[in-house]
Amino acid sequence: MSDQPVNLVSVNTAPERAKKVIGTVIENVKDKYTIVHAGNSATIDGVKPLLLSIQPPPGILFCASMWTPEEQAEIQQIARETIPGIRTHAIPTGLQVQVGPDGVIKYLMERIDDIMKV
Structure with a gap:
């Protein structure tokens, strides 16, 4: 377990x-990881300025499921170009609609260990 909190941003x-x-996921893993939800961008254009405004730089970016796969790819590319080494994860398109917030939390909980690996 790292003592340094990891800043996480969402694009939703x-x-x-x-x-x-994300707050629920962070609460569920707080015994293993120190994650801070440092910000959210509601637009693709807002991703880069948000990433640059957060110190220390975010270590993780989550794309929400309302974006198309193409938009998710663009968001993740912006993140990687802005902060080399950032970990990104795209929640499958439409998952929120199909399973609701609890389903998204379950989905993320099943993957958080892989996402947190450096």
Whole structure:
């Protein structure tokens, strides 16, 4: 377990939902990881300025499921170009609609160990 908190940003057009879902995941893994939800961008254009505004730089970016696969790829590319070495994860398109917030939390909980690996 690292003592250094990892800043996580989300790209989600529903910031309150992002905060709730990610907050629940962070709470569930707090015994293993120190993750801080450092910000959310509701637009693709806002991703780079958000990433650059956070110190220390975010270590993880989550793309929400309302973006198309093409948009998710663009968001992740922006993140990697802005912060080399950032870990990115795209929640499958449409997952929120199919399974709701609890399903998204379950999905992320099943993958958080892989996402956190450096």
